[in-house]
Amino acid sequence: xxxxxxxxxxxxxxxxxxxxxxxxxxxxxxxxxxxxxxxxxxxxxxxxxxxxxxxxxxxxxxxxxxxxxxxxxxxxxxxxxxxxxxxxxxxxxxxxxxxxxxxxxxxxxxxxx
Amino acid sequence: xxxxxxxxxxxxxxxxxxxxxxxxxxxxxxxxxxxxxxxxxxxxxxxxxxxxxxxxxxxxxxxxxxxxxxxxxxxxxxxxxxxxxxxxxxxxxxxxxxxxxxxxxxxxxxxxxx
Numbered sequence: 252x253x254x255x256x257x258x259x260x261x262x263x264x265x266x267x268x269x270x271x272x273x274x275x276x277x278x279x280x281x282x283x284x285x286x287x288x289x290x291x292x293x294x295x296x297x298x299x300x301x302x303x304x305x306x307x308x309x310x311x312x313x314x315x316x317x318x319x320x321x322x323x324x325x326x327x328x329x330x331x332x333x334x335x336x337x338x339x340x341x342x343x344x345x346x347x348x349x350x351x352x353x354x355x356x357x358x359x360x361x362x363x364x
Numbered sequence: 365x366x367x368x369x370x371x372x373x374x375x376x377x378x379x380x381x382x383x384x385x386x387x388x389x390x391x392x393x394x395x396x397x398x399x400x401x402x403x404x405x406x407x408x409x410x411x412x413x414x415x416x417x418x419x420x421x422x423x424x425x426x427x428x429x430x431x432x433x434x435x436x437x438x439x440x441x442x443x444x445x446x447x448x449x450x451x452x453x454x455x456x457x458x459x460x461x462x463x464x465x466x467x468x469x470x471x472x473x474x475x476x477x478x
Contacts, residue, residue: 283465295469345465352465354406
């Protein structure tokens with residue numbers, strides 16, 4: 252079965268630290284990849300997406316993600332986090348058989364001021 | 365801006381009660397979805413609809429039903445609520461086409477079943 256794995260359920264960092272959140276998927280075919288973010292008390296929103304082309308994609312608020320096909324990975328990065336980045340981050344992959352998303356379990360990121 | 369509005373942010377119901385969760389989107393999106401979000405489990409798809417009066421089961425449809433009588437409105441129904449349905453319920457919508465997968469979410473409805 253297709254699945255999406257997020258390596259860490261909880262990550263705690265200090266402000267200005269660098270961030271990398273792991274995401275691996277199991278599907279071997281063509282994929283569309285997404286990172287969504289849910290800030291405390293707010294709705295889920297799209298952070299960035301990869302459909303094709305340059306495997307390094309840039310999203311909102313200084314986030315970027317790199318698609319490495321050989322590793323089935325789509326890790327999220329930010330060089331210097333801020334307190335306002337405290338949120339839950341979800342990786343998701345399109346399931347091309349019926350265009351439905353497969354979601355990772357989420358990573359809760361806490362940034363200490 | 366796409367707006368997805370869920371009728372209730374917080375509900376408390378008793379076991380066996382019928383529960384309606386309403387969702388309205390204002391951007392003429394074809395696709396609408398109901399997910400439940402539980403800690404450590406991510407988002408699990410309950411039902412989705414790709415057109416008026418059309419519905420498809422997701423990964424966990426048991427104990428739920430849906431209704432889509434109008435394009436902008438997608439309702440989730442718990443015919444007889446049970447304690448294991450205590451959860452956060454998220455409604456989302458999207459366009460059909462190249463950006464399928466870019467979902468717009470409501471703020472969620474947190475349901476507690478006692």
